[in-house]
Amino acid sequence: MKNKDESNRKLDAGKIMDRIAKASEQIVSGVKDEEVENWVTIYVMGRAYKVPADLTILTAIEYAGYKFLRGCGCRQGFCGACSTVYRKKGEYKLQTGMACQTRVEDGMFLVQIPFTPAEKASYDIGKLNYNVNSLFQYYPELARCVSCNTCTKACPQDLEVMDYVQAGIKGDFKELAEKSFDCIQCGLCAIRCPSELVQYNIAQLGRRLYGRYDSPEPEHLKKRLQEIQEGKFNEVMEKITQISIEEMEKLYTEREREEE
Amino acid sequence: MKISYYPGCTLKTNAKNFENSAIAVARKLGVELIELTRWNCCGTVFSLTDDDLIHNVAPIRNLIRVEEMNNNGLINNDKRLLTLCSMCYNTLKRANLRVKENPDDLEKINDLMYLEENYEGEVEVLHFLELLRDIGFEKVRENVKNPLKGLMIAPYYGCMLLRPKEVGIDDPEGPTIQEELYLELGAEIIDNPYKKVCCGSYQIIQDKYVVSNLAYDILTHAKDAGAEAISLSCPLCAYNLDSIQKEVKEKNPQFVEMPVFYFTQLMAVAFGLDTEVFGFDLNYVDPRPLLNDKNLLGRNNEE
Numbered sequence A: 001m002k003n004k005d006e007s008n009r010k011l012d013a014g015k016i017m018d019r020i021a022k023a024s025e026q027i028v029s030g031v032k033d034e035e036v037e038n039w040v041t042i043y044v045m046g047r048a049y050k051v052p053a054d055l056t057i058l059t060a061i062e063y064a065g066y067k068f069l070r071g072c073g074c075r076q077g078f079c080g081a082c083s084t085v086y087r088k089k090g091e092y093k094l095q096t097g098m099a100c101q102t103r104v105e106d107g108m109f110l111v112q113i114p115f116t117p118a119e120k121a122s123y124d125i126g127k128l129n130y131n132v133n134s135l136f137q138y139y140p141e142l143a144r145c146v147s148c149n150t151c152t153k154a155c156p157q158d159l160e161v162m163d164y165v166q167a168g169i170k171g172d173f174k175e176l177a178e179k180s181f182d183c184i185q186c187g188l189c190a191i192r193c194p195s196e197l198v199q200y201n202i203a204q205l206g207r208r209l210y211g212r213y214d215s216p217e218p219e220h221l222k223k224r225l226q227e228i229q230e231g232k233f234n235e236v237m238e239k240i241t242q243i244s245i246e247e248m249e250k251l252y253t254e255r256e257r258e259e260e
Numbered sequence B: 001m002k003i004s005y006y007p008g009c010t011l012k013t014n015a016k017n018f019e020n021s022a023i024a025v026a027r028k029l030g031v032e033l034i035e036l037t038r039w040n041c042c043g044t045v046f047s048l049t050d051d052d053l054i055h056n057v058a059p060i061r062n063l064i065r066v067e068e069m070n071n072n073g074l075i076n077n078d079k080r081l082l083t084l085c086s087m088c089y090n091t092l093k094r095a096n097l098r099v100k101e102n103p104d105d106l107e108k109i110n111d112l113m114y115l116e117e118n119y120e121g122e123v124e125v126l127h128f129l130e131l132l133r134d135i136g137f138e139k140v141r142e143n144v145k146n147p148l149k150g151l152m153i154a155p156y157y158g159c160m161l162l163r164p165k166e167v168g169i170d171d172p173e174g175p176t177i178q179e180e181l182y183l184e185l186g187a188e189i190i191d192n193p194y195k196k197v198c199c200g201s202y203q204i205i206q207d208k209y210v211v212s213n214l215a216y217d218i219l220t221h222a223k224d225a226g227a228e229a230i231s232l233s234c235p236l237c238a239y240n241l242d243s244i245q246k247e248v249k250e251k252n253p254q255f256v257e258m259p260v261f262y263f264t265q266l267m268a269v270a271f272g273l274d275t276e277v278f279g280f281d282l283n284y285v286d287p288r289p290l291l292n293d294k295n296l297l298g299r300n301n302e303e
Helices: A002-023 A057-063 A132-138 A140-144 A150-154 A161-169 A173-180 A188-192 A199-214 A219-229 A234-242 A245-253 B016-028 B053-071 B086-101 B103-112 B128-135 B137-142 B177-185 B208-224 B235-243 B245-251 B263-270 B288-293
Strands: A039-044 A047-052 A083-088 A095-098 A108-112 B002-006 B032-035 B080-083 B124-127 B152-155 B229-232 B260-262
Touching: A039 A057, A047 A057, A057 A108, A083 A188, A132 A140, A132 A161, A132 A199, A140 A161, A150 A161, A150 A188, A161 A173, A161 A199, A173 A199, A188 A199, B002 B053, B016 B032, B016 B260, B016 B263, B053 B080, B053 B086, B053 B103, B080 B086, B080 B128, B086 B103, B086 B124, B086 B235, B124 B128, B128 B137, B128 B177, B137 B177, B152 B177, B177 B263, B208 B229, B208 B235, B208 B245, B229 B235, B229 B263, B235 B245, B235 B260, B260 B263
Parallel strands: A039 A108, B002 B032, B002 B080, B080 B124, B152 B229, B229 B260
Antiparallel strands: A039 A047, A083 A095, A083 A108
């Protein structure tokens, strides 16, 4: 039974990617070539393609004919799935960014990073001590940081990654949590780090420790968790997973929203 | 007087008692320690490999921060950087010396840190003991309200304050700087040749018994010479001489535990400062019974 569920989910994932591709079709293939004034040449994994100049790296690669199964997610710069490494022609520097947030430039050499196979520790947050040793216990390589700042340079969120790593080393969980808060876990810091740290997972452990031991428990969250456990949302959840895409879109556009 | 201050990671965790007592006694002496607004690990150990420049990036980056403190007006034209931890002192000072003597190395490091302002080599790394000597130990004496009368202290230097001699704060073979300080505090000095013996340093990670054997020698020699406590300036030495006494006692049941002070804790007691700056709860061997014996605690002499 479980296996069947999983294979269904896989099929669904395929369908979802098709839906997303369809939703952004007008961007990538609805363009008439004669209407495009400015073109750039990009190199996807070494091969040259001419693409409209106003595309993002993500849509440009799709324009060139590739279909993403991995290395692409929300397309809004939030999910961290479309980590990209590129180099501009004539430069030695490898640059990093999110493919959905970076515009193509003439002469870009491109490749998508579909996955970061980084170490991710498993722990019971309730059983850890709230001190720096918990970070070193699960991520001893933390001590290898040489303060080269390569991580900060790689971060597409412009976070001060080295500074939050250093805050971790000195046991300042508040600074670590605040400085890493906007991390989207794209993995680019870890891929570039010469000392082989997994900055974003270290930061996640730090934020969890800070949240668990140093922040007041929010009452509304406690209440909501209890409601979930008691099955308050089971029925609507069941319903929402069965409805058609059109009904889903209607629900989404008509959803309750906080005033902006 | 305001001076740039580099704490180092341990001073923010296991050696918080060292930092708190140091800040308090410095204030009493009219010195305000202004923590660097942004700092990273000192690099922990100075790399002895000639071509291992990358491990000098961390210390030099901290020295750039001193220039920033001056440029931002947080410090008024004073390029000195004060340290407390002997290990940080040694690493920062040696990296500073290396780039001052090797302009090519400095250029490479500056080049790697192209997002920072260039380091110009103008910072002077200073240990708090040196600053006290510069201010004058007689000024220290003026602030003593609770002389450490009858307290038998064995000063312990370890390696990082003294070696190599180019960065040492005192004569590497016959240092006296701590002795001069404790005399002004009113303590009795117990000299012994083990004050310069290495505590075992990071061997503690590999094999704690290498360290506990060394600690046994260092502590028993001090004790046999008449010391009631050790005093030092390095959180790693403190760990290896204080916390390790659990293992020392396991191996040598006749061993009697002996308190280990940071020199600033002794100063804080002698200055009669508020007891909360002592931070004795972070010392493994509780020094309070000894201080009570000498009638040095419980007398808050602060006006």
